[in-house]
Amino acid sequence: MENTSDALCGRWKLFGLTAGLSAILLVFSLAFGLQAADEDAKSAVPAGLGKVSHPKDNLPTAEKISLGKQLYWDKRLSKDNTIACVSCHDPKKGWSNGEQFATGVDGQKGGRNSPTVLNTAYGQFQFWDGREPSLEAQAKGPIQNPIEMAITEKAVVEKLNKIEGYKQQFQKVFKTDVTFDNMAKAIAAYERTVLAGNSPFDRYKAGDKKALSEAAERGRYVFFNKALCSACHAGPNFTDNGFHNVGIGMDKKEYDVGRFAVQKLGGNRGAFKTPTLRDIGRSAPYMHDGSLKTLEEVVEHYVGGGIDNPFLSEDIFPLKLTAEEKKDLVTFLKEGLKSGDYPMHEAPKLPE
Ligand code: HEC
Ligand code: HEC
Numbered sequence: 001m002e003n004t005s006d007a008l009c010g011r012w013k014l015f016g017l018t019a020g021l022s023a024i025l026l027v028f029s030l031a032f033g034l035q036a037a038d039e040d041a042k043s044a045v046p047a048g049l050g051k052v053s054h055p056k057d058n059l060p061t062a063e064k065i066s067l068g069k070q071l072y073w074d075k076r077l078s079k080d081n082t083i084a085c086v087s088c089h090d091p092k093k094g095w096s097n098g099e100q101f102a103t104g105v106d107g108q109k110g111g112r113n114s115p116t117v118l119n120t121a122y123g124q125f126q127f128w129d130g131r132e133p134s135l136e137a138q139a140k141g142p143i144q145n146p147i148e149m150a151i152t153e154k155a156v157v158e159k160l161n162k163i164e165g166y167k168q169q170f171q172k173v174f175k176t177d178v179t180f181d182n183m184a185k186a187i188a189a190y191e192r193t194v195l196a197g198n199s200p201f202d203r204y205k206a207g208d209k210k211a212l213s214e215a216a217e218r219g220r221y222v223f224f225n226k227a228l229c230s231a232c233h234a235g236p237n238f239t240d241n242g243f244h245n246v247g248i249g250m251d252k253k254e255y256d257v258g259r260f261a262v263q264k265l266g267g268n269r270g271a272f273k274t275p276t277l278r279d280i281g282r283s284a285p286y287m288h289d290g291s292l293k294t295l296e297e298v299v300e301h302y303v304g305g306g307i308d309n310p311f312l313s314e315d316i317f318p319l320k321l322t323a324e325e326k327k328d329l330v331t332f333l334k335e336g337l338k339s340g341d342y343p344m345h346e347a348p349k350l351p352e
Helices: 002-043 062-073 135-144 153-161 164-174 180-191 200-205 214-226 295-303 323-336
Strands: none
Touching: 062 164, 062 180, 135 153, 135 180, 153 164, 153 180, 164 180, 200 214, 200 323, 214 323, 295 323
16 A cells, blocks of 8 residues: 555656656757747848847847838728828838838828838838938837828827727737837837848859849949049949938029038038948939939949039049940849848738
């Protein structure tokens, strides 16, 4: 009898130990599983790009990114349910909108071209004049802008809180109902997944000398040497994150002062942020005022040395390029910087 009870007791102990161990293992594997998913969200960076850094208070998770994607595509974030972020930053149009200017609610037009959202994850400044530092801060702008989405913070938060599917997701991701801050965080986390890289140029740089066509390779040489476009379009994202006056729109009496509105230094007059050139073939028209329709026109602009003005960058001057060099340069921009795995996102299912 005693033996049995001892044996039983031993078995129970063993069972307890096994159950305990499995529970610990389960918890561990769940934790690591989730962490692995988050790691994937963090480290899925196309070849040629640097690591994406995330604000400490807005680390990405798969669920947060999915929520941000829904918000990005949802027209209910505008006053009259007609405009979403994607209306002006559309994957099919190079994450821009294919028009000279942005068109917001009631067909209202702004005075600036929609920049691409591609690789804004790497931007130290957002907007053409760099007036916002982070994607989180940026996302709040267009929603409230009277000629873009034209809705108040209060109204959009109220509206989204009436949508059960959003309420639940915000609870899951942020442990709150819908708030304006958390909405911006989710959108920013999604934007940080919109990356362009792994282009023929990246493969060429990594040692595959056949990755660029002969014309694109000649154009690469012009870009980095004879035309020195790389004085400003530098680094993995083809931008120095700086502001320059390259002589665009400067023939207007009331020209757009650009960076000067943010930082009142003389040299900032008519200076705009150097944009990325990745997948540039997809996002015509070009420049802050959308005034150049094609990459051929852009190259002619630089060859001519830009519109002369007292604030013109020292790095902008007439270039002596042959007709073939100009063609090759365009080929490099179009083919050489085209992503191998362009993020052609599809519209997500939106919550009811
Ligand atoms: C009506 C068109 C329109 C809508 C809607 C719109 N944007 Fe924009 N977006 C623009 C324009 C125009 C700019 C440039 C404005 C400027 O520089 O002053 C811009 C700038 C940006 C930038 C800065 C990019 C850079 O390189 O500086 C980001 C990021 C961005 N928008 C994301 C969003 C998000 C997220 C939403 C939705 C919450 C959104 N946009 C809605 C037109 C729009
Ligand atoms: C002095 C710095 C500088 C140099 C040099 C320079 N760029 Fe730019 N680039 C800029 C800035 C700043 C802008 C935005 C200007 C604006 O909108 O007013 C720009 C805009 C562009 C755009 C339009 C991008 C868009 O999304 O609208 C293209 C394309 C471009 N540059 C290609 C080139 C090429 C090709 C060269 C060499 C021939 C070159 N750049 C030389 C700073 C420079």
